[in-house]
Amino acid sequence: MPGLQIGIDLGTTSILVYVRGKGVVLHEASVAALDAKTGDVLALGNRVYQMVGRNPDSLRVVHPMRDGVISDFSVIHAMIAYYIKRICGNRMFKPSVMICMPASVTGLERSAILELAIAAGAGRACLVEEPLAAALGAGMNIAYRGGQMIVDIGGGTTDVAVLTMGTMALSRSAKVAGNALSAAIQRYLRRERNVMVGDLTAEEIKRKVGCARLRSTELAIYTRGQSYITRLPTRLEVSSTESFLAMRERLDDIIDVIHRVLEETPPEMAGDIADQGVVLTGGGALLRDLDALLQERTQLRVRVAKDPVNCVALGLGVMMESQNILEENSYFYRTDDDIGEYARNRNL
Ligand SMILES: Nc1ncnc2c1ncn2[C@@H]1O[C@H](COP(=O)(O)OP(=O)(O)OP(=O)(O)O)[C@@H](O)[C@H]1O
Ligand SMILES: [Mg+2]
Structure with missing residues (x-):
């Protein structure tokens, strides 16, 4: 089929677009600004990110992906349509679009995403499970006959999967990942320091001093917030130890998901994983010392x-x-006709 081939990683925190032959051409935040009265989409992506927590009343900032799945279809439709248009311009042929979704999405959600991609301008669309794509992107040989474990820690979900011979032998997804770690820092500072910090500040603290284990040499960051008691602006110093204490329970939750998958893994494959090790992907994998933990x-x-x-x-x-x-x-691409038939067959 003529036309561009585009791959879209529709994430809770960010949307990445890969164009065949060119590589990753776009990395935008998964946020949109809507007119508070009409609900019209006014702006998308990175331009809106800095508005999080600072938007005027006339604008509503929305996160159209929650916990790895689409929570606002009309905004995601607008996003995909806009990015397809930006990449394809006025090309005559519509692009083939591959979209990634968490391994846990249901059949109904699958057909809804395919329909949405076609309505947003794809000539044909195909869905791919996220752990499989992540493994390929991490350079793993997915055709390997033994078991391999991949852990993708994104913004909304941690996906743990055991792959063998190009398929997922088992997988689990939990709604605890990067966003939950930042939220834990916010809660800790309110509880222990009586200071409220916004989402972007919590994110900055996590990236700059956040760590998954106690460090012998502490890191610290000066930042700003609002006193919970006086409601006045305040400055505060946050240390890596505090960030660790704040995130500790959420990190345990992530470890629990991995343990559960390991417990369910048949012994032969568990042995393979012991030989091969575990590969971490997703932005959450960048948390300091997470691999060591x-x-x-x-x-x-x-x-x-x-x-x-x-x-x-x-x-x-x-x-x-x-x-x-x-x-x-x-994996096969589906066209508008296929999707109509698929929906009819399932009485959707
Ligand atoms: N240096 C860093 N240290 C700690 N966390 C980081 C760092 N860089 C990015 N992150 C976190 O990674 C998360 C985003 O990762 P990613 O882009 O893989 O998520 P996503 O694909 O949008 O989400 P999901 O896969 O859950 O839908 C955010 O929570 C962000 O805070
Ligand atoms: Mg992701």
Whole structure:
């Protein structure tokens, strides 16, 4: 089919677009500004990100993805349509679009996403499970006959999957990932320091001094907030130890998901994972010392993929560049007609 081939990683925090032959061409925040009265989409992506927590009453800032799945279809439709238009311009042929979604989405959600992609300007669309794309993007050989474990820690979800021979043998998804860690820092500062900090400040604290284990040499950051008692602006110093204490329970939740998948893994594959180690992808994998913490608590070798934030989009790229991987793993593009038939067959 003529026309561009595009891969979209629709994440809770960010949307990445890969264009075949070009690579990752777009990395935008998954946020939109809507007119508070009419609900019209006024602006999208990175331009809106800095408005989070600062928007005037006339604007409503929305996160159209929640916990890895679409929570606001009309905004996601507007986003995909806008980015397809930006990438394809006035090309005559509509693009083929590959979209990633968490392994846990239901059949109903699948057909809704496909329909949405076609309505937003795709000529044909295909859905790919996120852990598989992440593994390809991390450079793993998914055709390997043994078991391999991949852990993708995004903004909304942590997806743990065991792959074998190009398919997912088992997977689990939990709604605890990067956003939950930032929220834990906000709660800690309100409780222990009587200071409220906004979402962007909590994110900055996590990135600059956040760590998954206690450090022998402490890090600290000066930042701003609002006193919970006087409601006046205030400055405060936050240390890496405090960030660790704040995030500790949420980190335990992430470890629990990994443990549960390991418990459910059949012994042969568990042995393979012990040989191969575990690969971490997603922006959450960048948290300082997270690999060391997971290594200590699972007794497995843990490595962070090169370029963890881009892994899913790069994996879609690998799939597009090699049609074989698509066909061997039973992924097929669907057109408008297929989707109509699919919906009719399932009485949707
Ligand atoms: N240096 C860093 N240290 C700690 N966390 C980080 C760092 N860089 C990014 N993150 C976190 O990574 C998360 C975003 O990761 P990613 O872009 O993989 O998520 P996503 O794909 O949008 O979400 P999901 O896959 O859950 O839908 C955010 O919570 C962000 O705070
Ligand atoms: Mg993701």
